[in-house]
Amino acid sequence: MSDDFSPHLLSPADDSLPPPTVPVTVRRVRQGRPLDHADSDQVATETPVALVFNGISHAVMMATPADLEAFALGFALSEGLLLSPAECHGIDVIANAQGVEVQLEVAAAAEMRLKDQRRTLAGRTGCGLCGIDSLTRLDLLPERLSPPAWLAALPPATVLKAFTQMPALQPLNALTGAHHAAGWATREGELLQVMEDVGRHNALDKLLGSRVQARLPMDDGFIVMSSRASYELVRKCARLGVPLLATISAPTSLAVDIARQAGLQLYGFCRGEQAVRYVP
Structure with a gap:
């Protein structure tokens, strides 16, 4: 994957965006x-986020209104809408009365692919496949990964170690109990980054997009998530070259x-000192 993406093209944080949590009585x-x-509680904000490519609205997702540049870039790459970060020339985030638009300026070749496979993902929180117009659009043939040398020797205890660090890095979920998390762990099991969203797919896209923005490799660690492992999550990781995905719940x-x-490599039921690895 090319690393020609230019982080300086991203728009600055927009103070007009809704807050990620709101108080309710x-x-x-x-x-x-x-x-x-x-009494008063904090609840998770769920906002319609429209992803617009060269003026063409492609998807509307319900998401937490934070880290939206990373979300848009991660979504575009993990869905195969962009073949490399270099095809994204700029991102703007614009709030309006209906929600938030994330406008991506993309290369002409990417725009042509978008028109060929255009679909509408309207409605539910972080939905994965809702909106495709034909079963023939299901992408069930993932790229074959080249596992890094360190992966074969990675002990399950290292995977579980990353999960023990996750709660401390989930400030939104600590407030609301409604946010999923996707975290990046080193091969030693140190959790370096966690992204949160009301949708599990969105949280993963934010994490992937953030690493692309920072020009960080995808094969020198693994991803842990506070959710089940769905087809879509595995497909996104495979597309961007992530060698291992581990989740708290079942696949x-x-x-x-x-x-x-x-x-x-896929792990599920990662809880405490227990885990299940799914192998051929």
């Missing part, structure tokens, strides 16, 4: 009985199939 119940006073059968085809 609640009445708590203890031991089955409502308390006699009102689906299609996720296991895609991981095996790609040669991607």
